[in-house]
Amino acid sequence: MGIQIHDTMAGEKVEFHPVVPGQVGLYVCGPTVYDHAHLGHARCYVAWDVVVRHLRARELVVKYVRNFTDVDDKIIARAAERGEDPIAMAARFADSFLEDMDAVGCLRPDVAPRVSGSMPGIVDLIGRLVEKGFAYAPGNGDVYYAVRKFPAYGRLARRNLDDLLSGARVDPGESKRDPLDFALWKGAKPGEPAWDSPWGKGRPGWHIECSAMTLEHLGAPFDIHAGGKDLVFPHHSNEIAQSAAAISGRLAPEDFARHWMHNGFVEIDQEKMSKSLGNFFTVKDLLRLHDGEALRLLLLGTHYRHPINFSDGLLGDAERRLGYLYETLEKADRIAEGAALDPVVSPWAEGSRTALDDDFNTAAVLGILAEAFTAANAAADRKGKKTPTDRGALARFALDARSVGAELGILQREAGEALRALRTRAAARRGIDPALVEARIAERAEARRAKDFGRSDAVRDELLALGVVLQDGASGTTWKVE
RNA sequence: GGCUCCGUCGCCAAGUGGUAAGGCAAGGGUCUGCAAAACCCUUAUUCCCCGGUUCGAAUCCGGGCGGAGCCUCCA
Numbered sequence: 033m034g035i036q037i038h039d040t041m042a043g044e045k046v047e048f049h050p051v052v053p054g055q056v057g058l059y060v061c062g063p064t065v066y067d068h069a070h071l072g073h074a075r076c077y078v079a080w081d082v083v084v085r086h087l088r089a090r091e092l093v094v095k096y097v098r099n100f101t102d103v104d105d106k107i108i109a110r111a112a113e114r115g116e117d118p119i120a121m122a123a124r125f126a127d128s129f130l131e132d133m134d135a136v137g138c139l140r141p142d143v144a145p146r147v148s149g150s151m152p153g154i155v156d157l158i159g160r161l162v163e164k165g166f167a168y169a170p171g172n173g174d175v176y177y178a179v180r181k182f183p184a185y186g187r188l189a190r191r192n193l194d195d196l197l198s199g200a201r202v203d204p205g206e207s208k209r210d211p212l213d214f215a216l217w218k219g220a221k222p223g224e225p226a227w228d229s230p231w232g233k234g235r236p237g238w239h240i241e242c243s244a245m246t247l248e249h250l251g252a253p254f255d256i257h258a259g260g261k262d263l264v265f266p267h268h269s270n271e272i273a274q275s276a277a278a279i280s281g282r283l284a285p286e287d288f289a290r291h292w293m294h295n296g297f298v299e300i301d302q303e304k305m306s307k308s309l310g311n312f313f314t315v316k317d318l319l320r321l322h323d324g325e326a327l328r329l330l331l332l333g334t335h336y337r338h339p340i341n342f343s344d345g346l347l348g349d350a351e352r353r354l355g356y357l358y359e360t361l362e363k364a365d366r367i368a369e370g371a372a373l374d375p376v377v378s379p380w381a382e383g384s385r386t387a388l389d390d391d392f393n394t395a396a397v398l399g400i401l402a403e404a405f406t407a408a409n410a411a412a413d414r415k416g417k418k419t420p421t422d423r424g425a426l427a428r429f430a431l432d433a434r435s436v437g438a439e440l441g442i443l444q445r446e447a448g449e450a451l452r453a454l455r456t457r458a459a460a461r462r463g464i465d466p467a468l469v470e471a472r473i474a475e476r477a478e479a480r481r482a483k484d485f486g487r488s489d490a491v492r493d494e495l496l497a498l499g500v501v502l503q504d505g506a507s508g509t510t511w512k513v514e
Numbered sequence: 515g516g517c518u519c520c521g522u523c524g525c526c527a528a529g530u531g532g533u534a535a536g537g538c539a540a541g542g543g544u545c546u547g548c549a550a551a552a553c554c555c556u557u558a559u560u561c562c563c564c565g566g567u568u569c570g571a572a573u574c575c576g577g578g579c580g581g582a583g584c585c586u587c588c589a
Contacts, residue, residue, distance in 0.1 A: 504546080
């Protein structure tokens with residue numbers, strides 16, 4: 033059984049076979065950068081990041097393209113409010129976005145084209161569509177795509193033109209022949225960024241950019257086009273219509289992209305989280321209080337196509353869980369140091385990869401990891417001296433855990449360092465002063481030496497009231513924030 | 515109204531025809547000066563409801579009920 037992916041076009045899981053054996057072209061619709069990234073972005077791009085990581089782990093050479101939409105109505109509007117240059121503002125939010133995605137452990141794409149830098153391809157593509165009769169310029173500076181010329185229009189979203197007609201509307205000032213037609217090029221309005229074109233100065237419509245950028249960076253057909261569920265219609269549907277019309281004599285959607293994948297939403301109180309509803313968390317806000325890897329762990333706990341109902345408590349749980357994982361790794365590393373590695377790859381690591389083969393089932397992998405970690409702790413805590421075999425097995429565990437973790441984008445930090453970072457953050461969150469804790473621990477150590485357990489327990493209780501939990505171990509007392 | 519999707523233990527969540535993973539929480543235990551951590555044990559004869567198909571269904575089909583999304587910008 034090879035890699036199975038859920039293809040929105042097929043409506044089911046299909047076996048994945050790249051167009052060119054051994055190579056994968058992946059295009060992910062990137063953000064429109066008019067504000068900081070929110071949790072929904074993190075969810076989405078973490079999901080596709082796992083896809084990239086796993087395909088690469090399966091020895092496929094992946095070319096990962098993810099655009100920035102930096103020319104858009106919302107950007108122009110927001111920049112006007114702030115009295116900023118729209119492209120410059122977009123560039124700033126793009127940087128902010130990359131910073132956030134780095135923080136949740138996402139690999140950078142191989143190519144990250146921007147609309148503002150892709151104008152020649154966009155204009156050229158529109159020109160081809162006009163030439164072939166799929167697009168028309170009514171003379172007001174706009175260019176529209178004629179959806180009725182494309183027989184497969186709406187197939188991805190399982191919509192037909194008549195279903196769509198009821199909800200369609202035409203803005204005043206547009207000169208569409210059909211209400212469902214959409215703009216490929218918008219004639220410039222005063223004060224807006226504009227580029228030259230055969231139809232006059234203007235800027236691209238929303239959908240054409242992605243078509244142009246995929247064709248420029250991946251060619252056609254390419255393997256996987258991915259994005260949020262909300263893009264199925266109209267964005268991806270329109271992309272298919274444009275692209276296939278431009279490149280495919282038979283107007284076949286599959287001549288553009290072979291597979292379409294879509295991630296589910298983050299919800300707050302069972303409702304879609306979105307900028308327009310105003311119920312969103314920015315990644316930056318969340319990361320001020322919580323570890324980026326913890327957020328990633330939380331996101332990986334739900335299959336990428338399912339909705340995640342987010343709450344702050346869940347993120348706290350994930351952070352504690354991350355602490356457990358790193359504590360286990362630290363323990364295993366300590367015991368296994370210098371041991372001869374058990375040469376056999378753990379069955380559970382193989383099982384994890386198989387689970388990822390099945391439409392990237394990260395939640396199942398976390399279940400598998402949980403059992404492996406429990407077993408590792410049991411082995412590490414077992415009484416008696418560790419044999420070389422025991423230690424080699426723990427070395428194996430740690431290696432495989434990091435290797436599976438690499439496909440999920442977690443557990444790549446040095447364990448002790450990660451634990452210190454988690455503790456520092458948790459202490460800051462609770463307003464705990466580490467120096468004070470250390471001082472109290474020293475006092476308590478003295479009391480314990482004197483067998484003054486009354487005083488010792490008083491310190492424990494005092495710190496516990498602050499949220500500090502003490503752990504007495506063979507090599508002294510350590511502390512953590514509960 | 516049309517089109518998608520979802521409903522699994524108190525909470526989170528896999529599983530989509532072969533007899534319910536995992537995490538959190540809870541209870542009991544081992545360990546500990548006491549704890550904490552870790553580990554062990556316990557906790558869904560049952561998967562929203564009602565029919566049907568099948569030797570067999572949480573998984574397939576039909577009908578309800580409940581929730582979400584898209585059809586307008588959105589990851």
